[in-house]
Amino acid sequence: QQQVKQSPQSLIVQKGGISIINCAYENTAFDYFPWYQQFPGKGPALLIAIRPDVSEKKEGRFTISFNKSAKQFSLHIMDSQPGDSATYFCAAGGSNYKLTFGKGTLLTVNP
Amino acid sequence: GAVVSQHPSRVICKSGTSVKIECRSLDFQATTMFWYRQFPKKSLMLMATSNEGSKATYEQGVEKDKFLINHASLTLSTLTVTSAHPEDSSFYICSATGTSYGYTFGSGTRLTVV
Numbered sequence: 001q002q003q004v005k006q007s008p009q010s011l012i013v014q015k016g017g018i019s020i021i022n023c024a025y026e027n028t029a030f031d032y033f034p035w036y037q038q039f040p041g042k043g044p045a046l047l048i049a050i051r052p053d054v055s056e057k058k059e060g061r062f063t064i065s066f067n068k069s070a071k072q073f074s075l076h077i078m079d080s081q082p083g084d085s086a087t088y089f090c091a092a093g094g095s096n097y098k099l100t101f102g103k104g105t106l107l108t109v110n111p
Numbered sequence: 112g113a114v115v116s117q118h119p120s121r122v123i124c125k126s127g128t129s130v131k132i133e134c135r136s137l138d139f140q141a142t143t144m145f146w147y148r149q150f151p152k153k154s155l156m157l158m159a160t161s162n163e164g165s166k167a168t169y170e171q172g173v174e175k176d177k178f179l180i181n182h183a184s185l186t187l188s189t190l191t192v193t194s195a196h197p198e199d200s201s202f203y204i205c206s207a208t209g210t211s212y213g214y215t216f217g218s219g220t221r222l223t224v225v
């Protein structure tokens with residue numbers, strides 16, 4: 001019930017393309033859904049987060065789409081750039097403040 | 112924005128010695144701090160949750176006597192890896208959250224036990 005399933009495991013996109021990463025959760029008590037970007041040897045950095053009272057949130061080139069009934073959420077990276085190449089983690093949190101992480105997606109954006 | 116400083120970024124120690132990793136919230140009071148371990152190309156594994164002034168809560172399978180966590184103030188938590196062995200080599204990451212709902216991560220510590 002605490003799992004967060006993330007796909008794909010890896011993704012290769014051409015520069016300028018759209019990168020899409022999907023996550024699904026099981027625990028309906030989760031009420032906070034962040035996405036993190038991690039570069040090698042660094043800690044995760046918050047990209048964007050959403051709460052279940054909205055279906056979409058956009059910040060610059062990053063958009064979260066949230067489907068409460070399906071218990072799914074996704075990250076869209078528009079106009080992907082080589083500098084976006086990193087590992088992306090979705091996560092889900094509940095009122096006890098613990099975050100449950102997906103297994104990560106290694107994104108490679110080719111020039 | 113909220114900043115969490117983690118130190119050291121890299122440490123190499125001899126087997127059998129202890130290593131302390133510090134995690135500081137620089138511009139907010141961290142009521143709760145989390146310690147994670149991350150293996151290469153893997154996700155973050157939560158080790159323990161600590162609240163200021165309380166004993167840490169460890170996740171199942173994490174040895175509390177090996178990974179000592181202290182959260183003595185609202186801005187500082189420490190993780191001490193005691194009697195380190197090569198299998199403890201890993202990337203350790205802390206995160207902190209304050210009164211607002213959000214998590215800020217430190218930059219991580221690469222521990223190598225030789």
